[in-house]
Amino acid sequence: MTSTHYDVAIIGAGPGGYVSAISAAQRGAKVAIVEKQYMGGTCLNVGCIPSKAMLHIAETLHNLESAADLGIMLQQSPVFNMPRAVAFKDKVVKRMTGGVSTLMKGNNVDVFDGIGTVDASKTVSVQKSDGSSSEFTADKIILATGSVPFIPPMPGVDGDHVMNSDTCWNLPKTPESLVCVGGGVIGIELACMFNALGTKVTILEMLPDVLAPVDAEVRKLLVRILGKRGITIVTNAKVEGIEDEGGQKKVNVSTEQGAVSYNAEYVLLAVSRRANTTGLEKLFEFGLDTDRGRVRVNEHMETNLPGIYAIGDLVHGAGLAHVASTEGEVAAVNATGQNVKMSYDVIPNPIYTFPEIAFVGITEAVAREKYPEARIERFPWTAIGKAVAIGETEGFTKVIIGKYGEILGAHIIGPDATNLITEYSLAMRGELTVDEIADTIHPHPTLSEGLREAILAAEGHPIHIPPKQAARAAR
Numbered sequence: 215m216t217s218t219h220y221d222v223a224i225i226g227a228g229p230g231g232y233v234s235a236i237s238a239a240q241r242g243a244k245v246a247i248v249e250k251q252y253m254g255g256t257c258l259n260v261g262c263i264p265s266k267a268m269l270h271i272a273e274t275l276h277n278l279e280s281a282a283d284l285g286i287m288l289q290q291s292p293v294f295n296m297p298r299a300v301a302f303k304d305k306v307v308k309r310m311t312g313g314v315s316t317l318m319k320g321n322n323v324d325v326f327d328g329i330g331t332v333d334a335s336k337t338v339s340v341q342k343s344d345g346s347s348s349e350f351t352a353d354k355i356i357l358a359t360g361s362v363p364f365i366p367p368m369p370g371v372d373g374d375h376v377m378n379s380d381t382c383w384n385l386p387k388t389p390e391s392l393v394c395v396g397g398g399v400i401g402i403e404l405a406c407m408f409n410a411l412g413t414k415v416t417i418l419e420m421l422p423d424v425l426a427p428v429d430a431e432v433r434k435l436l437v438r439i440l441g442k443r444g445i446t447i448v449t450n451a452k453v454e455g456i457e458d459e460g461g462q463k464k465v466n467v468s469t470e471q472g473a474v475s476y477n478a479e480y481v482l483l484a485v486s487r488r489a490n491t492t493g494l495e496k497l498f499e500f501g502l503d504t505d506r507g508r509v510r511v512n513e514h515m516e517t518n519l520p521g522i523y524a525i526g527d528l529v530h531g532a533g534l535a536h537v538a539s540t541e542g543e544v545a546a547v548n549a550t551g552q553n554v555k556m557s558y559d560v561i562p563n564p565i566y567t568f569p570e571i572a573f574v575g576i577t578e579a580v581a582r583e584k585y586p587e588a589r590i591e592r593f594p595w596t597a598i599g600k601a602v603a604i605g606e607t608e609g610f611t612k613v614i615i616g617k618y619g620e621i622l623g624a625h626i627i628g629p630d631a632t633n634l635i636t637e638y639s640l641a642m643r644g645e646l647t648v649d650e651i652a653d654t655i656h657p658h659p660t661l662s663e664g665l666r667e668a669i670l671a672a673e674g675h676p677i678h679i680p681p682k683q684a685a686r687a688a689r
């Protein structure tokens with residue numbers, strides 16, 4: 215029997231779901247959220263947050279290699295202790311996920327622990343792990359069930375020492391060697407992390423390039439940097455299966471040159487992610503529309519079933535937490551009686567390698583094809599005082615400027631790129647022109663000066679580098 219009725223019910227408490235719950239509650243709705251596994255979803259438990267905690271540790275270790283240059287003389291080589299690092303990561307995750315629970319309470323959102331199943335009459339059944347169940351109804355439903363790692367159908371993927379991004383966070387020790395299958399963002403970030411922790415890393419990528427959506431020049435520089443650190447990257451490499459050989463994993467690959475294999479202690483599968491449709495079975499029976507495995511939505515984030523919205527990794531989009539959250543806000547606003555559209559025009563993309571990469575808008579290749587009149591310029595970190603002072607001069611900022619002085623794209627590889635990209639994103643969203651950025655006083659010494667200098671370089675009058683050298687120095 216149905217006991218309670220809500221204005222809005224949300225299935226899944228990742229960055230899409232919990233943000234939409236807060237947003238709907240703050241608009242006066244009576245809100246319930248159902249979570250089957252962990253508050254904060256993939257992002258807080260096995261994604262963004264643990265990966266950044268571990269990458270922070272890895273980068274700190276990496277930076278110690280040049281400590282002597284700063285006058286910091288280590289008495290002995292640093293010793294990395296995996297269990298302590300994992301404990302630090304766990305503390306971070308616990309704090310963040312606990313924060314989500316507190317936010318639910320503070321916003322009067324009712325939390326149901328268990329697997330939520332939704333039917334077309336908007337009845338939600340919650341199956342708890344102890345076997346008990348409950349049921350409630352809602353006027354509007356927001357589906358936010360996220361995604362899970364895609365495990366390619368090939369021999370050996372379920373073997374020992376074969377991990378994915380859900381299962382690689384609690385290793386007892388640093389792997390001696392690792393083959394990472396997949397050179398997308400997740401694969402590259404994890405490869406960068408394991409390499410810095412002391413693992414011999416090989417990345418196998420099926421496509422001709424790793425990090426396919428990244429600007430080619432940025433990608434090329436990162437590949438060079440990772441290569442110098444000892445990471446082997448093999449492209450055009452199709453993994454066919456994994457076997458055991460001599461106490462190691464043997465990854466069989468077909469390449470243009472023929473069949474080859476790579477041996478390592480561990481294999482990390484990081485090929486892609488697929489939508490998690492647990493609990494949506496009855497909606498599919500009722501005709502919930504999908505497109506290549508993801509739930510189809512309109513620009514209001516509403517599915518083809520009226521009053522049922524879908525957001526985040528469950529739908530086609532960027533596969534990014536901040537996009538899931540924005541979609542969640544749009545769905546919540548619409549579910550509580552307004553009518554707003556989701557805009558994908560300006561999406562900042564962060565990549566947490568060291569150096570970091572961040573980009574927004576179009577790449578140089580797209581600009582050359584579609585906007586032949588665009589001005590494209592780079593400015594190197596070597597000419598920025600703050601970057602020199604902190605010893606992080608590798609990389610550059612590239613801007614792509616349209617004929618009205620608008621920013622069509624911006625690409626940063628270098629220190630704190632993932633924070634810096636927000637300035638360009640804001641400029642693009644606010645339709646600012648290069649003049650407005652150039653006229654904005656940037657504090658000194660900061661890395662943000664590099665963003666203004668890139669704009670000045672595109673205008674033909676950079677301050678801290680001779681104009682004609684700007685492009686060359688960046689390469």
Ligand SMILES: Cc1cc2nc3c(=O)[nH]c(=O)nc-3n(C[C@H](O)[C@H](O)[C@H](O)COP(=O)(O)OP(=O)(O)OC[C@H]3O[C@@H](n4cnc5c(N)ncnc54)[C@H](O)[C@@H]3O)c2cc1C
Pocket residue numbers: 225226227228229230231248249250251252253254255256257258260261262263265328329330331358359360361362379400490491492493494525526527528533534535536537538564566
């Ligand atoms: C290793 C890694 C690193 C990443 N790093 C970044 C990054 O740096 N920046 C970034 O923007 N993105 C990053 N991402 C991507 C980011 O984690 C996702 O885009 C984001 O988590 C999607 O949010 P979501 O709310 O749609 O889904 P999820 O976070 O996947 O949450 C969905 C939730 O729904 C729950 N659920 C599913 N079905 C049901 C059901 N039937 N009943 C109840 N609960 C259910 C799940 O348990 C889960 O908690 C990373 C991902 C990975 C794997």
